[in-house]
Amino acid sequence: MYLHLGQNEIVPEQRVIGIFDLDKCSYEKRTRDYLAAAEKEGVVLDVSGQLPRSFVVCDHPYHRQIVYLSQLSPTTLQKRAESRELEL
Template sequence: MYLHLGQDTVVRTSDIIGIFDIENTSLSRSTRGYLAQAEKNKLVVNVSYEMPKSFVVCCEKGKQRVYISQISSATLKKRSGYIDDISNV
């Protein structure tokens, strides 16, 4: 299955490591450091011309990528079909 991240970008759901809210997670120094390092290593793909709301970490063909999206993390999680609370299964 594929997940649309914005603009003309889709990723395979099996490649997704995590979907994160950019506003809440960027408060952490370690997350800011991770994103800065990913940017420095040219692993960040900005798929948004608008204010970013989330970022998605993927592992594609053994290489990590970070996608910045204008779509909220909650919407991306719903679209991806991931289960938020495993106890409801």
């Protein structure tokens, strides 16, 4: 199964570690520190094309983790994951 993150970005569902609401999580210092460290490591991909609403942490074969910034809400991403629309 695959999860469509927006802007033509699709990831294997088994690589998804977590889907997070950027508005709610960005208040926490640990989350800000995590995102800043990921940005510094160069493992943040902005696939939002506009103001991001969520971030998705995924396992990656060449990095410890990769973070995708998405314009889609966490609820929308969760529903897509649960509906299994992109079964290939």
